[in-house]
Amino acid sequence: MSPRADPELALQxxxxxxxxxxxxxxxxxRLRSDRPLRIKFGIDPTFTEVHLGHxxxxxxLRLFQELxxxxxxILGDATARLGDPTGRNEQRPALSKEEVERNxxxxxxxxxxxxxxxxxxxxxxxxxxWFGRMDFFDALKLAARTTVARLxxxxxxxxxxxxxxPLHLHELLYPLMQGWDSVMVxxxxxxxxxxxxxxxxxxxxxxxxxxxxxxxxxxxxxLLGTDGRKMSKTYGNHxxxxxxxxxxxxxVMSLSxxxxxxxxxxxxxxxxxxxxxxxxxxxRDAKARLAAAVTAALHGPAAAAAASAEFDRRFQQHALPSxxxxxxxxxxxxxxxNLLKEAGLAPSTSAARRLIEQGGVRLDEQVCTxxxxxxxxxxxxxARLLQAGKRRFARVAPR
RNA sequence: GGGGAGAUACCGAAGCGGCCAAACGGGACAGACUGUAAAUCUGUUGGCUCAUGCCUUCAGAGGUUCGAAUCCUCUUCUCCCCA
Numbered sequence: 001m002s003p004r005a006d007p008e009l010a011l012q013x014x015x016x017x018x019x020x021x022x023x024x025x026x027x028x029x030r031l032r033s034d035r036p037l038r039i040k041f042g043i044d045p046t047f048t049e050v051h052l053g054h055x056x057x058x059x060x061l062r063l064f065q066e067l068x069x070x071x072x073x074i075l076g077d078a079t080a081r082l083g084d085p086t087g088r089n090e091q092r093p094a095l096s097k098e099e100v101e102r103n104x105x106x107x108x109x110x111x112x113x114x115x116x117x118x119x120x121x122x123x124x125x126x127x128x129x130w131f132g133r134m135d136f137f138d139a140l141k142l143a144a145r146t147t148v149a150r151l152x153x154x155x156x157x158x159x160x161x162x163x164x165x166p167l168h169l170h171e172l173l174y175p176l177m178q179g180w181d182s183v184m185v186x187x188x189x190x191x192x193x194x195x196x197x198x199x200x201x202x203x204x205x206x207x208x209x210x211x212x213x214x215x216x217x218x219x220x221x222x223l224l225g226t227d228g229r230k231m232s233k234t235y236g237n238h239x240x241x242x243x244x245x246x247x248x249x250x251x252v253m254s255l256s257x258x259x260x261x262x263x264x265x266x267x268x269x270x271x272x273x274x275x276x277x278x279x280x281x282x283x284r285d286a287k288a289r290l291a292a293a294v295t296a297a298l299h300g301p302a303a304a305a306a307a308s309a310e311f312d313r314r315f316q317q318h319a320l321p322s323x324x325x326x327x328x329x330x331x332x333x334x335x336x337x338n339l340l341k342e343a344g345l346a347p348s349t350s351a352a353r354r355l356i357e358q359g360g361v362r363l364d365e366q367v368c369t370x371x372x373x374x375x376x377x378x379x380x381x382x383a384r385l386l387q388a389g390k391r392r393f394a395r396v397a398p399r
Numbered sequence: 400g401g402g403g404a405g406a407u408a409c410c411g412a413a414g415c416g417g418c419c420a421a422a423c424g425g426g427a428c429a430g431a432c433u434g435u436a437a438a439u440c441u442g443u444u445g446g447c448u449c450a451u452g453c454c455u456u457c458a459g460a461g462g463u464u465c466g467a468a469u470c471c472u473c474u475u476c477u478c479c480c481c482a
Contacts, residue, residue, distance in 0.1 A: 226436090253436070257434095291435095316435075335449080337449080348446065354429080354443055389428075
């Protein structure tokens, strides 16, 4: 276990990644205590792809770990089967045990890219451990610890009541379950996205009822997607933690300028002064620095440097990418649109034709706008270089 | 249980017998511009052996008609109001 950092400095670094802290004084007090704090973070394995937005609280958890504290990761295998009502898709179908397990495995793989999951430095618990043992009376006893009015304070519950939208009884109990996790693992601090504040508070309340010192709640700000909307897979504006270095770098480079300060703060380890200095320079360079920092954090500096060099080659010097996939096809004469389809560069020959007519296709580095071009690819013919749009390439050769 | 409104391409939404492969908006893709972007402008956005040609689409199944996304019947599903 690394030695604990200076409490003042620690607090400063935590604040930089935090949106709300309830309460700051309590956190300062605990950071000054002489034991490692138990930092709880819960994830419900309800989906499989973790992106940079999800990663913000995980990065904060990592920071606590670096500061000498002890992450307690809760795998919400019980809660996942219920579904946190926060989500817009309230009708999330109940997941099977198998699905939950499968998701959990991919989660840990992804989280492990940020957090040190070594059992000596991190505790991992499944909440089925205690919820699986509860009987109905235990559940009622838990429910008796709060009031309906208190639960209905939650913003999205209120909205749904007002909109006369369905609000199921079990959804009301979700915050209680999350809060009970805090009791069971004796959390000192719980982290979560800033939409989690209500649930985090419930942990405080339940711990207090149990005569424990209530946990400190720390929420993290929302990291917006590359286009400024909420980061989401459906918008295609997300950066998956598992994205290969080249893609990751490229995705970050497509970020809107205005979002750079947030991204520096929430997705990189640059300190405030350093980030400010970089941002004062040319936006292009700042973004390159950002992309490199994000990529390096997940793939290491060497991969980041390579991704950066490749990106510059491709988009600044308009050079060909260094790794063009090779496609082997049956020998013969091909109409250009068919060839594009065969090479996997277009979804249909019609789409390929349109692309050609719009000047989006290059054959051996020459723009070709004639959809009737015939490409002869007989046995022994040399490979032809195809480019569709700015970033799709293939070398096609007869099989 | 009663009454009403719907289901159209990736999404939202027009169309209500031929001029409909289907307006418009968003998204996506391409081109120009650029700092890689964003913004802006332009174009494209069912498929095909590439054609002023053919084929498959307007919830599903039948029917009327020379002709149906549009009319009729049934089925499925959604939403709203009343009980």
